[in-house]
Amino acid sequence: MTLFCVDTSAWHHAGRPEVAKRWLAVLSANQVGICDQVRLEILYSARSAADYDALADELDSLARIPIDTDTFARAYQVQRELAHAGGLHHRSVKIADLIIAAAAELSGTVLWHYDEDYDRVAGVTGQRTEWIVPRGSL
Template sequence: MPRALYLADTSVWVLRFRHEVVKDRCDGLMLAGRLGLCQTTALEFLSAAPDPQVYAELRKWMDGLLRMDVTADAMRRAVDVHAKLAEKDWHRDFRLPALVTAATAEIHGVSLLHYDRDFERIAEITGQPHEWVAPRGSLLSRTEDRSHMSTA
C-alpha cells in the first residue's frame, strides 16, 4: 500500500523553522518524498522573508521540494467550497489562500498537513483528508489559526 502524500499549508512551513517537533516531522516526510507545496503556500511563506537574501535562500530550498500545482480545477473547487461556506455564513471567516491550498490538495488527491483550524472547517464541507502537523494547541500560546503568519 502506498504511503500518503501531503500538501503542507503555510502554517507548517513557518512552524518548521520554529519548533523541533514540526521540523522533525517535515524533514522525515520530505526525505521520503511525501511532502510538497503549491504556489499559494510558496508565495505566502516567501512573503514573510525578512530580506532579499533570505528570500533567495528560501526560494532555492523550496525549488527542491515536491510541487503540486494550483490548477484551474483547483481554483474552481475553491470557489465552489467558498459558496458552500457562504451557505453556513462562514465565507468571511477564511483566508482565501487557505481555500486554494485545500482545493489544490483535494484535486491532487493528497492529505493536507496544517496547523490551522480553518482546514478542519473546510474539511467539514469537502470531507477531504487533513492532519494537524502537531496536536492542536500544542505549539502556540495564542490561536492556532493566524498568529504563526507574522514572520518566517
C-alpha cells in the same frame, strides 16, 4: 506513499522541537509538496534578497502541487457551500486557505497544517487533512 501539501502554518513551525522530528522524516522521504500560493506566502517572509534566493532554492526541491482553473472552481464551490451552511461560515475561512485546500484536494494530497480553517473546509469537502501537532499544542 503519502504526499503532504504543506501549508504555510506548518512550514513556519517546522523548526519547533515538537514538530522537527516528524517534519524531517516526511521531508527526507520526499513526501512534501507545495503549491504556488504557499510558495508566495513563504517567500514573502524572506528578510533579504539572499534569504529570498535561499528559500526559493529550498522550495524548488519540493514536489509542485498545481493551481489552475479547476482549483479556483473548487474553491468557489466550497466557499458557496460554507455560505449556504448559514452563519456567514464562508467568511470564516481565508481565501488563500480555500485555494490551498482546493489544490490539495484535487491533487489527492494530505493537507498538512496548523490552522483551524482547514477543519472547516474539510467539514464540507471530506478531504484528508492533518495537523502537524495536535491543535492548541503550540
